[in-house]
Amino acid sequence: MHFMRRFRSLLPLVxxxxxxxxxxxxxxxxxxxxAKVIAASAPAQPPRWIxxxxxxxxxxxxxxxxxxxxxxxxAHRDWVARPPASNEKLLLSMALLDRFAAETTLPTRVLATxxxxxxxxxxxxxxxxxxDPEVDRADMVALADTLVADGIHKVDGRVMGATGxxxxxxxxxxxxxxxxxxxxALPTALTFHANEDRRGRNIADPERRAANELTKQLKRxxxxxxxxxxxxxxxxxxxxxxxxxxxxxxxxVHRMDLWSRNFYAEVLGKLLGARAGGPPGTIAKGADAIExxxxxxxxxxxxxxxxxxxxxxxxxxxxxIVRLLWAADAAPWGETLRELLAHGxxxxxxxxxxxxxxxxKTGTLTDISxxxxxxxxxxxxxxxxxxxxxxxxxxxxxxxxxxxxVRAVGANGSPPP
Numbered sequence: 001m002h003f004m005r006r007f008r009s010l011l012p013l014v015x016x017x018x019x020x021x022x023x024x025x026x027x028x029x030x031x032x033x034x035a036k037v038i039a040a041s042a043p044a045q046p047p048r049w050i051x052x053x054x055x056x057x058x059x060x061x062x063x064x065x066x067x068x069x070x071x072x073x074x075a076h077r078d079w080v081a082r083p084p085a086s087n088e089k090l091l092l093s094m095a096l097l098d099r100f101a102a103e104t105t106l107p108t109r110v111l112a113t114x115x116x117x118x119x120x121x122x123x124x125x126x127x128x129x130x131x132d133p134e135v136d137r138a139d140m141v142a143l144a145d146t147l148v149a150d151g152i153h154k155v156d157g158r159v160m161g162a163t164g165x166x167x168x169x170x171x172x173x174x175x176x177x178x179x180x181x182x183x184x185a186l187p188t189a190l191t192f193h194a195n196e197d198r199r200g201r202n203i204a205d206p207e208r209r210a211a212n213e214l215t216k217q218l219k220r221x222x223x224x225x226x227x228x229x230x231x232x233x234x235x236x237x238x239x240x241x242x243x244x245x246x247x248x249x250x251x252x253v254h255r256m257d258l259w260s261r262n263f264y265a266e267v268l269g270k271l272l273g274a275r276a277g278g279p280p281g282t283i284a285k286g287a288d289a290i291e292x293x294x295x296x297x298x299x300x301x302x303x304x305x306x307x308x309x310x311x312x313x314x315x316x317x318x319x320x321i322v323r324l325l326w327a328a329d330a331a332p333w334g335e336t337l338r339e340l341l342a343h344g345x346x347x348x349x350x351x352x353x354x355x356x357x358x359x360x361k362t363g364t365l366t367d368i369s370x371x372x373x374x375x376x377x378x379x380x381x382x383x384x385x386x387x388x389x390x391x392x393x394x395x396x397x398x399x400x401x402x403x404x405x406v407r408a409v410g411a412n413g414s415p416p417p
Contacts, residue, residue, distance in 0.1 A: 056404045067322045082316070083370075091316075111241060116241070121157065122156050142244045150241070188207065214229070215229045258348070317389075341359040349362065
């Protein structure tokens, strides 16, 4: 009885195992080792900046990717392809800088059917553009002054604006019918004053207007022109007389992205299309060149119908954009591109992200918004890539979401566990 009472007193402490030893008359008691208690560890909580993004995005139709040096730090509906709106210009900028040096300048030339003799050009002179979207009166003044300096005092013919080498297409799948009238001027190889009249209305005859202006400037400079200006397709063989060159391509791309200029985008898209697919430059060829650039860097599934992003049928995922930003980081022109984009508080980011180190391109269509680019990580001391695409919510709400995400990443972004 004493043994049994003592045995029962030990039960709370150990598990008793009875072992019958060979040849033993009575059982012996062997205590088993105490069982190990394994504590369930709590799952690691995501960093606060990720919690902040999750709270802001919720169940809204927003796709987000945050990346750093080829690694994805955060993704929300990253597989959903949405219209990029004017983030298409960011893709165009990459494709342009991948094919042309940022220092490239675009010529606007005056040519003639014959060489001048004794200061007289016998026949028409032609103005031929090559995709400079910023040709204006000052360029016509410079061309006229060059001809005067070369001793020309008479043009026995007309000044003609060339309607090539780009096609004169002015529409793309996914555009609203009223876009050419209100949102995008005719993209031509020879442009003049952004292809608008003095009231800011889009025009259909920029080449003739450029010829008219050069005629005026030639007469001002003392050169006689015997016939009225016009426009048309130039003959195949012409002799060069004078050339003016654009600002460098990097500066033009900067102004396009800073203010999201649709006209610049479609003119440069035709330039890209002509270089990549052969003349004439068209909107479709420019779009195709952007798609080919994306595919060359492993981004498939891109659907592009224009270079400006006006098309509601364009599609890309945010992870596709971030992957292209990684490709830009590895390219010799990547840092140049980053600095060409709007900084916080500038251009289309006016009134937004003023105190954040961000370089980004906006995008806006009806109930569609986009913001993609780079934000400086204060804790890491490096740039992070990001893309935020939304559809089906108001622009005001989209901007609030985009700003909150970029601020959270910039201030507290760090590698997730």
